[in-house]
Amino acid sequence: MKxxxxxxxxxxxxxxxxxxxxxGGGTSNANSYSGKTIKLGAILSITGAGGVYGPQSRDGANxxxxxxxxxxxxxxxxxxxxINDDASDKAQSAQVAQKLIQSEQDLALLGPTxxxxxxxxxxxxxxxxxxILAVSTTGIHIVPDCNFPxxxxxxxxxxxxxxxxxxxxxxIKSYATDKHPATGVLLVAQDDKFSSDGGKIVQxxxxxxxxxxxxxxxxxxxxxxxxxxxxxxxxxKPDVIFITSLGGIxxxxxTEARKQGWQGQFLGGNxxxxxxxxxxxxxxxxxxxxxxxxxxxxxxxxxxxxxxxxKAEYSKDPDQFAAQGYTAIKVLADAAKRANLTxxxxxxxxxxxxxxxxxxxxxxxxxxxxxxxxxxxxQTVWVIAMDGAGGFTLVxxxxxx
Amino acid sequence: xxxxxxxxxxxxSIYALFAVGYTLVxxxxxxxxxxxxxxxxxxxxxxxxxxxxxxxxxxVACIIGVAASGxxxxxxxxxxxxxxxxxRAPPIAALISTVGLALIIVAAIEQGQRGTLFGWLWVDGANxxxxxPGTIPNPTWHIGDLTLEASKVAVIPISVALMLALGxxxxxxQVGRALRAVAENPRAAxxxxxxxxxMISLTVVISSALGxxxxxxxxxxxxxxxxxxxxxxxxxxxLAVIVLGGMGSIPxxxxxxxxxxxxxxxxxxxxxxxxxxxxxxxxLFLMLVLRPQGLFGAQLREKI
Numbered sequence: 001m002k003x004x005x006x007x008x009x010x011x012x013x014x015x016x017x018x019x020x021x022x023x024g025g026g027t028s029n030a031n032s033y034s035g036k037t038i039k040l041g042a043i044l045s046i047t048g049a050g051g052v053y054g055p056q057s058r059d060g061a062n063x064x065x066x067x068x069x070x071x072x073x074x075x076x077x078x079x080x081x082x083i084n085d086d087a088s089d090k091a092q093s094a095q096v097a098q099k100l101i102q103s104e105q106d107l108a109l110l111g112p113t114x115x116x117x118x119x120x121x122x123x124x125x126x127x128x129x130x131x132i133l134a135v136s137t138t139g140i141h142i143v144p145d146c147n148f149p150x151x152x153x154x155x156x157x158x159x160x161x162x163x164x165x166x167x168x169x170x171x172i173k174s175y176a177t178d179k180h181p182a183t184g185v186l187l188v189a190q191d192d193k194f195s196s197d198g199g200k201i202v203q204x205x206x207x208x209x210x211x212x213x214x215x216x217x218x219x220x221x222x223x224x225x226x227x228x229x230x231x232x233x234x235x236x237k238p239d240v241i242f243i244t245s246l247g248g249i250x251x252x253x254x255t256e257a258r259k260q261g262w263q264g265q266f267l268g269g270n271x272x273x274x275x276x277x278x279x280x281x282x283x284x285x286x287x288x289x290x291x292x293x294x295x296x297x298x299x300x301x302x303x304x305x306x307x308x309x310x311k312a313e314y315s316k317d318p319d320q321f322a323a324q325g326y327t328a329i330k331v332l333a334d335a336a337k338r339a340n341l342t343x344x345x346x347x348x349x350x351x352x353x354x355x356x357x358x359x360x361x362x363x364x365x366x367x368x369x370x371x372x373x374x375x376x377x378x379q380t381v382w383v384i385a386m387d388g389a390g391g392f393t394l395v396x397x398x399x400x401x
Numbered sequence: 402x403x404x405x406x407x408x409x410x411x412x413x414s415i416y417a418l419f420a421v422g423y424t425l426v427x428x429x430x431x432x433x434x435x436x437x438x439x440x441x442x443x444x445x446x447x448x449x450x451x452x453x454x455x456x457x458x459x460x461v462a463c464i465i466g467v468a469a470s471g472x473x474x475x476x477x478x479x480x481x482x483x484x485x486x487x488x489r490a491p492p493i494a495a496l497i498s499t500v501g502l503a504l505i506i507v508a509a510i511e512q513g514q515r516g517t518l519f520g521w522l523w524v525d526g527a528n529x530x531x532x533x534p535g536t537i538p539n540p541t542w543h544i545g546d547l548t549l550e551a552s553k554v555a556v557i558p559i560s561v562a563l564m565l566a567l568g569x570x571x572x573x574x575q576v577g578r579a580l581r582a583v584a585e586n587p588r589a590a591x592x593x594x595x596x597x598x599x600m601i602s603l604t605v606v607i608s609s610a611l612g613x614x615x616x617x618x619x620x621x622x623x624x625x626x627x628x629x630x631x632x633x634x635x636x637x638x639x640l641a642v643i644v645l646g647g648m649g650s651i652p653x654x655x656x657x658x659x660x661x662x663x664x665x666x667x668x669x670x671x672x673x674x675x676x677x678x679x680x681x682x683x684x685l686f687l688m689l690v691l692r693p694q695g696l697f698g699a700q701l702r703e704k705i
Binding site: 047049217218222223224225227228229231232234235247248252255259260261280282 | 404405408409411412511529530531534541543548550619623624625629630633634665666669670673677
C-alpha cells in the first residue's frame with residue numbers, strides 16, 4: 001500500500017514535470033534562455049519631420065526593456081535594443097533595416113516611425129523573413145498588404161498602432177454627433193504617405209455626416225510659408241478645418257489660422273497625438289480634436305504602472321507614442337518567451353517568433369492586447385482634445401466593437 | 402484676396418533681401434555664391450540657439466547672428482573664392498566650392514546634438530523650431546478682413562531700409578564707387594590703386610550679413626527655423642529672383658523678389674497649391690526666352 005502511494009506520487013510528479021516542459025506550460029521553462037541575448041533593433045525617426053514622434057517611441061521601448069531585464073529577462077535571456085535614427089528619410093530607413101537584419105542579425109525589428117518609410121522597410125523585412133512590429137505607422141496598406149498593390153498578406157509585418165482608417169472616421173463621427181458642423185476645408189500635405197492617406201480618409205468620410213467639404217488644399221511639407229494656404233482655408237469660412245499632416249506643421253497651421261481670426265474647430269489625425277505638437281500649438285491649438293490609441297488617464301490595469309514608471313524614469317508624462325513603443329517590447333518579449341527560441345538557428349527563431357506573435361494575449365497600457373487576423377490592433381479609441389498647454393483632455397471613449 | 406496680396410508682400414520682402422545679397426556678389430565677381438542659402442540658415446539657427454540654449458536676449462542674439470553671418474562671408478572669401486581666384490580657376494570651380502561649404506554648414510547645424518562639437522548650435526533632435534511665443538512681442542491687428550502681424554509687417558520696412566542703404570552706399574559713397582570699379586574691371590581698378598581683394602572681401606561680408614538678416618526675418622515671421630530653410634525655401638528661388646530682375650542688378654533683385662512673391666501666391670490662389678513652384682519657374686523661363694537680360698538688365702549697362 002505504501003509502495004503504491006509512492007508510485008502514485010512519483011507518477012504525479014513526473015506528469016507535472018512533463019507538463020512543465022511543454023511550450024508555454026509553466027515555470028520549469030523559466031531559465032531555458034539563461035545567459036542568452038535577444039537582439040532587437042528599432043528604426044525610429046529621431047531627427048527630421050518624424051522627430052516629434054520617434055523620441056517618445058524610443059523612450060517607451062527603452063523603459064520596457066529596462067523593466068523586463070531587471071525582472072529576470074525573457075526566460076532568463078536579456079533583451080538588447082538598439083535605436084537607429086532614419087532621419088525621417090525613406091531611403092535611409094531601408095538602409096538601416098537592411099543592416100539590422102543582415103549584418104546585425106537582430107531577431108526582430110520595431111518601426112519605422114513614419115508610414116512613408118514603412119512602404120520601403122516593411123516589404124524588405126517581409127522578403128528577408130524577419131518579424132517587424134510597427135509602433136506608430138497609421139497609414140493605409142501597412143498591414144496586412146505591405147506589398148500593396150499586391151494583396152498577398154505579409155506574414156512578418158505586424159503593427160500595434162491604430163490605423164487612420166479607424167481613427168479619423170471615429171473622430172469625425174464623434175465631432176459630427178456633438179456639434180453638427182455643416183462645412184469643412186481639408187489642408188493636406190500631398191508629398192507624404194501618412195498625410196495624403198489621411199486626406200483621402202477625410203474626403204471619404206465627411207459625406208456620411210453631412211459635412212460639405214468646400215475645398216481641399218494641398219501643400220508640400222517642406223514649404224515654410226503656409227500662409228497662402230491658410231488664408232485660402234480661412235476665406236472659405238468653414239465650420240471645421242481638417243489637417244492631415246505631421247511634424248510641426250499642424251501646430252503652424254493652427255497658429256496661423258487663429259492669427260487670421262478664424263474661430264472654428266480643428267480636426268486631425270495621428271499627427272496631433274504627441275505632447276510636442278500640443279505644446280507647439282499652445283493656446284491656438286486648444287480644443288483641437290483627434291482620435292488617439294491611448295489616453296494618459298485610461299484605467300487599464302497596466303496603464304497606471306506604465307505611467308508611473310515612465311514619469312519616474314523621464315520626469316515627464318508619456319504620450320501615445322511612448323505607450324505604443326512600450327507595448328511593442330512587451331509584445332515581443334511575450335512572444336519570445338513562448339517561442340522556444342534556439343539561439344542557433346536565426347531564420348528558424350525568426351519564424352518561431354512570428355508564429356508566437358500571432359497568439360500574443362497580454363495586458364498593456366493600450367488595453368488587453370491581441371493582434372487581429374490581419375496583424376492589426378483592435379482597441380479602444382480615445383477622442384482627445386488639446387488642452388492648450390501641451391497636454392490633452394479626454395472627450396470620448398469609443399470602445400472596440 | 403487682399404490678405405493674399407499681403408502674404409505675397411511679406412514673403413516677397415524676404416526673397417528680395419536674400420536675392421540682393423546673392424546678386425551683389427554676382428555683380429562684383431561674376432560668381433554665384435551658392436553658400437548664400439546656408440548663411441541665410443545660419444543666421445536664423447544661430448539667433449535661435451543663442452536665445453534658447455544660451456539665454457541671450459533676442460536683440461543681442463540678432464546682433465551676434467548677423468555678425469556671425471558676416472564673418473561667414475570672410476570664410477567664404479578666404480576658403481572658397483580667393484584661393485581659386487589666385488589660381489585663375491574657372492568660375493564653375495568657385496560655384497562648386499561654395500556648394501561644398503553650404504553642405505558643410507548645413508551638416509554642422511544638423512549634427513547639433515547634445516554632446517557633439519556643434520551641440521551649442523542647435524536643439525537636440527529638433528527638426529523645425531520656432532521662437533516660443535513671447536520671445537518677441539508680436540501684436541496682431543485686424544483691419545477689416547486683413548490680418549497684420551507685427552513680426553511680418555516689420556519685415557517690409559527692415560528689408561526696404563537695408564536695401565535703400567545698400568543702394569545709397571553703392572551709388573554715392575567712395576566705397577561704393579570702388580566696388581563698382583572692381584565690378585567693372587578688376588584689373589583697371591587694381592592699376593588705379595584699389596585693393597581689389599579687400600573690396601571683394603567687403604562685398605562678400607556685406608552680402609552674407611544681409612543673407613543672415615533675411616534668415617532671421619524669415620525664421621521670426623514664418624515661425625520656421627530648421628537646417629533646411631535655406632535649401633528648401635530660398636536657394637533656387639533666389640536664383641529665379643535675380644534672373645527675373647537681371648543678373649547682378651540690385652534694383653532688379655528687389656523688384657524680382659516682390660514679383661516672385663506675387664507670382665507664387667497668385668499661382669496658389671488661381672491654380673491650386675501644386676502650381677506654386679511650377680508657375681514661378683514658368684515665369685522665369687518665359688523671362689529667359691523673351692528678355693534674357695532680365696527686367697533691369699538693359700537699362701543698367703553698369704553692374705551692381
